[in-house]
Amino acid sequence: MxxxxxxxxxxxxxxxxxxxxxxxxxxxxxxxxxSGDAPDPLALETDPPAASGGDLDLDGTWTVADGSEAGYRVDEVLNGQDNTVVGRTSDVTGELTVAGGAATEGEITVDMTTITTDSGSRDSQFRGPIMQTDEFPTSTFTLTSPVSLDGLDDGGPVTLTATGDLTVRDVTHSIEVQLDVQRSGDGVQVAGSGEIRFADFDVDPPDLGFVRVEDSGTVEFLLTLARS
CATH class of the missing domain: 1.20.5 (Single alpha-helices involved in coiled-coils or other helix-helix interfaces)
Structure with missing residues (x-):
């Protein structure tokens, strides 16, 4: 040579x-x-205002109000570096029915087309080949078993477990979500999260060589509920 x-x-x-x-x-x-550290998980206010009317009768219909958020949290490996991705939206709607001191019915809908992270290119992949939001613009969580709200009459917070059907890309799978619930003024705050496996919803996490996403993640939400 x-x-x-x-x-x-x-x-x-x-x-x-x-x-x-x-x-x-x-x-x-x-x-x-x-990018800095990933945002902390959604959580209840640490010092919520007291109800103006004293004791709050919870029975009735409650609507998701302004200030609510929902999204996802997932770990990825980006060019050998561990990274946590958090995507969120404030476009959340729904209702919850309380009867006899228990949540008996409820459905929460999340607009998947407006979920954003700290990366526009990642969001384009999320809305495009991953979640196909043009065809499946929303995801829903529907309560399938009553949840006792014992302790919430005193203001809370109380920690509960709820079971429901999560529908993503027109695929429905039962999941458990852990809830922290408290009164906040004349309303109610609910912070929750649940673990999901993407394969359960026929979602293929990206594996592009330079980025590999774990095969499971967390859905999380913080709801402000107002009486209808």
Whole structure:
């Protein structure tokens, strides 16, 4: 091998190494510096206002009001760097019926077309090949078993478990969600989360070489409920 051939090979190897360093270093900078830590899980207010009317009779119909949020949380490996992705939207609607001190019926609908993260390209993938929001613009959670609200008359918070049907991309699967519930003024706050496996909803998490998404994640929400 001539001197010039060896020089070209060394330059090529050095350029490839520099490219690897640039990609890995750039990813580290994005994950750990630019994007920062993932938002904390949605949670109840730490010091909610007291109900203006004293004791609150919970029986009746409650509607999801302004200030509510819902979304997802999932772990990924981006160019070798662990990263947590959080997507959220405030476009949440629904109702909950309370009778005899228990939540007996309820359905929450989330607009999947407006869920956003800290990356526009990731959001495009989410709305396009992953969730196909043009065809399936919403997801719903429907309560399937009554949930006792014992303790909430005193204001709460109380911790509960609810079972319901989650429908994503027109596929329905039963899940359990953990709930923290408390009174807030004349309304009620509900913070909840549940673990899901993407395969249960016929969703293929991305595996593109430079990014690999775990095969399970968390759906989470914070609801402000107002009496209808």
């Amino acid at each position: 001539s001197f010039f051939t060896r020089r070209r090979v060394l330059i090529g190897v050095g350029g490839l190494a520099a490219l690897v360093v640039l990609v890995v270093g750039g990813t580290y900078l994005y994950v750990n510096v630019i």
